[in-house]
Each structure stands twice: as C-alpha cells, then as structure tokens.
Amino acid sequence: MDRADALAALNRRMLHAYSARTVSALRQSLPTRLALPYLEPILVLNVAKEVRKDALVIRRAAQAVAAGAAPTGEAVQELFVATKAIDDDFLQGVKDFPVQIRIPYEEIEPVRVSRIRYVLHAAHRILAAWREPVRLRAALRATYGKADLELLLCVILDLYARETRALSRSLRLPAALMPLAARVAHHLSSVMADAGTRLALDVARGVYRR
Numbered sequence: 616m617d618r619a620d621a622l623a624a625l626n627r628r629m630l631h632a633y634s635a636r637t638v639s640a641l642r643q644s645l646p647t648r649l650a651l652p653y654l655e656p657i658l659v660l661n662v663a664k665e666v667r668k669d670a671l672v673i674r675r676a677a678q679a680v681a682a683g684a685a686p687t688g689e690a691v692q693e694l695f696v697a698t699k700a701i702d703d704d705f706l707q708g709v710k711d712f713p714v715q716i717r718i719p720y721e722e723i724e725p726v727r728v729s730r731i732r733y734v735l736h737a738a739h740r741i742l743a744a745w746r747e748p749v750r751l752r753a754a755l756r757a758t759y760g761k762a763d764l765e766l767l768l769c770v771i772l773d774l775y776a777r778e779t780r781a782l783s784r785s786l787r788l789p790a791a792l793m794p795l796a797a798r799v800a801h802h803l804s805s806v807m808a809d810a811g812t813r814l815a816l817d818v819a820r821g822v823y824r825r
Contacts, residue, residue: 618745619677622738623670625751629818630669633772634662636810641803650799653714657786661779664705668698672731676738686735694731695724715787722781730774737767755822765819772811780804 638655641647647654672694679686702718709716745754759767783800 617677618742618751619674619738621751622741623666623673626669626673626734627666629768629814630662630666630775633775633807633810633814634658636814637803637807640806640810644802647799647802647806653712654783654786654799656712657709657714657716658779660705660708661782664701665775667701668731669734671697671701672734673738673742676735677742679739680742686732686739691728691732691735694735695728698727698731716782717785719781719785723778726774726777726781730771730778733767733771733774737771752822761819761823764822765815768815768818769812772815773808776804776807776811779807 638651638658641651641654675690675694676686679690699720706716706718741754741758744758745751749757755764780800780803783803
C-alpha cells in the first residue's frame with residue numbers, strides 16, 4: 616500500500632465510523648427510528664460515495680506532491696466535476712428504493728468545493744511531510760499539532776454533514792412518513808454535528824496517544 620492509499624484508508628475508516636455513530640444516535644429518537652429503514656440504506660451508500668470522492672482528492676494531492684507542485688484552484692474544479700460522476704453512480708444505486716432523491720447542486724456545490732479544497736490541501740501537506748520509514752501517525756504529528764488536527768477534522772466533517780443534510784432535505788419519503796420529514800432532517804443535523812465533533816476529538820487523541 617502506497618502513502619496515498621494509506622491516507623485514503625484512514626479517511627475511509629473515519630467516515631465509516633462517522634456514519635456508524637450517526638446511525639446509532641438516530642436509533643435513539645422515535646421519528647428517525649421510524650424512518651431509519653428507509654434512511655439507513657441511503658446513508659450506507661452515501662458514505663461509500665464520499666469515500667470514493669475523498670480517495671480521488673487524495674490521489675490528486677499525491678500527484679501534485681510527486682510533481683513538486685502545489686494544489687491549484689483548477690484542480691479543485693476538475694475534482695468537483697469528477698465527483699458528479701460518482702453522484703450519478705449513487706443515484707443509479709438508489710433508483711429502486713422506496714424514496715425519491717435528487718442532488719441539489721445549487722446548495723451543495725459551494726459546500727462540496729470547500730470540502731474538496733480542505734481535503735486536497737491537507738492531504739498535500741501530510742503526503743509532502745511523509746517520508747520513509749516514518750509511519751502515517753508520525754507524519755500526521757509532523758504536519759499538525761493536536762488542536763490543529765482536531766479543528767481540521769471538525770471542519771471537514773462539518774462540510775460532509777452539511778452536504779448530507781442538504782441531501783436529506785431533498786428526500787421524498789413514503790407518504791405515511793412525510794409528516795416526519797422535517798423533524799428527521801432537523802434531528803439528523805443535530806446528530807451529525809455532535810458525532811463529528813466527538814469523532815474529530817477521538818481521532819486527534821488517537822494520533823497523539825503515546
């Protein structure tokens with residue numbers, strides 16, 4: 616496994632943990648528990664598509680490091696276009712679900728572009744500082760202090776949550792559950808905010824644990 620793959624694997628584990636914590640918290644509320652049989656499969660596919668997107672961004676950062684270049688605004692826009700193809704795969708995967716869903720790009724685009732930028736520049740910094748035989752954890756420590764790493768992860772996870780919440784507001788649940796839709800979207804927002812803050816702290820602590 617090369618360095619970009621290792622960083623992408625860490626990101627994958629973090630996003631899966633974020634999704635798992637979110638689903639666990641949603642089970643504690645009656646409105647979301649009623650809607651969860653419809654929401655959970657979408658959340659599973661959603662995290663899979665976000666893992667794919669971040670892997671694209673991390674590989675692009677690795678290419679920039681190999682070329683001795685800094686990430687550019689052009690690269691951010693190209694990556695945004697590439698993520699829309701992953702969205703198309705996601706929509707294809709949920710087309711037979713008992714819900715209707717669309718991707719509101721008018722709301723999502725600035726959020727996603729910002730997240731791409733954060734992940735691209737962070738991955739570039741980490742990969743540029745990562746030299747053999749140093750391990751990933753040491754490279755993270757060399758690049759970010761504990762508080763800075765926690766803040767970076769909070770920002771990235773918040774942007775992930777903002778896009779997921781926008782997506783949730785576009786959902787059309789079965790008619791019997793539509794009266795719950797607004798409450799479900801509101802609760803999802805609260806749950807993801809709390810889960811993201813706690814996960815960022817846990818990851819930062821793990822990196823700096825002796």
